[in-house]
Amino acid sequence: MTGRTWDAIVIGAGPAGSVAARQLARRGASVLLVDKAVFPRAKVCGCCLNGAALAALDAIGLGHIPKACGGIPLRITRLAAGKRSAELRLDAGVALSREALDSALIREAQAAGAVFLPGALAKIDGIGEAARAVSVSGGKHLARIAIEATGLSGGRAATVRPASRLGAGTIIPREVVPEFFAPGTVYMAIGRGGYVGIVRLEDGRLDLGAALDAAFVRSARGLGPAAAAIVGTTDWPSIPGLAEFVWKGTPALSRQPEVVADRRLFRIGDAAGYVEPFTGEGMAWAIASAAALAPIAHRAIADWDDRFIREWQRTHRRTVGRQGVCRVAAKVLRSPRFTGLAVRALAALPALARPVVALLNRPALHPEPLS
Numbered sequence: 187m188t189g190r191t192w193d194a195i196v197i198g199a200g201p202a203g204s205v206a207a208r209q210l211a212r213r214g215a216s217v218l219l220v221d222k223a224v225f226p227r228a229k230v231c232g233c234c235l236n237g238a239a240l241a242a243l244d245a246i247g248l249g250h251i252p253k254a255c256g257g258i259p260l261r262i263t264r265l266a267a268g269k270r271s272a273e274l275r276l277d278a279g280v281a282l283s284r285e286a287l288d289s290a291l292i293r294e295a296q297a298a299g300a301v302f303l304p305g306a307l308a309k310i311d312g313i314g315e316a317a318r319a320v321s322v323s324g325g326k327h328l329a330r331i332a333i334e335a336t337g338l339s340g341g342r343a344a345t346v347r348p349a350s351r352l353g354a355g356t357i358i359p360r361e362v363v364p365e366f367f368a369p370g371t372v373y374m375a376i377g378r379g380g381y382v383g384i385v386r387l388e389d390g391r392l393d394l395g396a397a398l399d400a401a402f403v404r405s406a407r408g409l410g411p412a413a414a415a416i417v418g419t420t421d422w423p424s425i426p427g428l429a430e431f432v433w434k435g436t437p438a439l440s441r442q443p444e445v446v447a448d449r450r451l452f453r454i455g456d457a458a459g460y461v462e463p464f465t466g467e468g469m470a471w472a473i474a475s476a477a478a479l480a481p482i483a484h485r486a487i488a489d490w491d492d493r494f495i496r497e498w499q500r501t502h503r504r505t506v507g508r509q510g511v512c513r514v515a516a517k518v519l520r521s522p523r524f525t526g527l528a529v530r531a532l533a534a535l536p537a538l539a540r541p542v543v544a545l546l547n548r549p550a551l552h553p554e555p556l557s
Contacts, residue, residue, distance in 0.1 A: 193217065199335075225292060229288070234383075236467060351400070352398050354413060356433045358393075455475060
């Protein structure tokens, strides 16, 4: 692609990047959306959209996507700590593969006027008075603003929080999935070395995502064996070959970049900071932050001022403000004693979880309006 000047170059075509590209293109901006992957691409994390994520999609006119893609409504979370278990009701949520969701969001960005370039490496090179310089697969482009939505690998000099866990995931073919794992339920096995979330996708496959202690992974000799060991402590049926499937790992989950904004640069989604999620919080933060950035970024394109850096810092904090709830819950889950007591209490009184479930599913800062 020949180098040119764009109003915005968005690096990363996951939910955060695609939504940001769409919202800016709808406002008349020239937008280049770039991703190193070729879509549809397999991705094991983020296959649960909670109530807040669905509300964020609905607020920007994309609420039809989960149903149109065959997403499965989620109604129950089943927690297991060893042989103890508890069931919690969910008011909202959808299980949907990232192949389907990401491709649908990219199509929406293109329909709005964004240009999509898959299979291309992009790197922010520097800054001039009026634009950012961006290399895209060897070609030089200029952007009045750049947006990094590059996931956990993004964010300059990201600070990893102490004792941060590693992310891991795999997808199990439908032919070997035990019938026990029913559609519409999120299964979460909690053990000494971390926890494993399991959900049925729209095509019958089983998606597994885990947050694992690094030391536990080393002692178990790999991501798959570590996850299998945690699931094996429950009374759920075994998943054939679970430890041997191809598991994909992530960098440390709980991290914070040096800055979420700089001159003519904004970060959104996981590239703007991340903590351990549970059932869709990360997707909600990604979509809501992209929608919240759009009006700020559009004004920044027209007339840059360094005040936009501070404005995005404040707005981002408000948009993902409930990350603190996940931090507290993550700390509780690191204690086998507290986890066992919590699951036992929830088994007897499921209503105890209602305030936390409601808080995590409540819509964040209201996204950009359609008008």
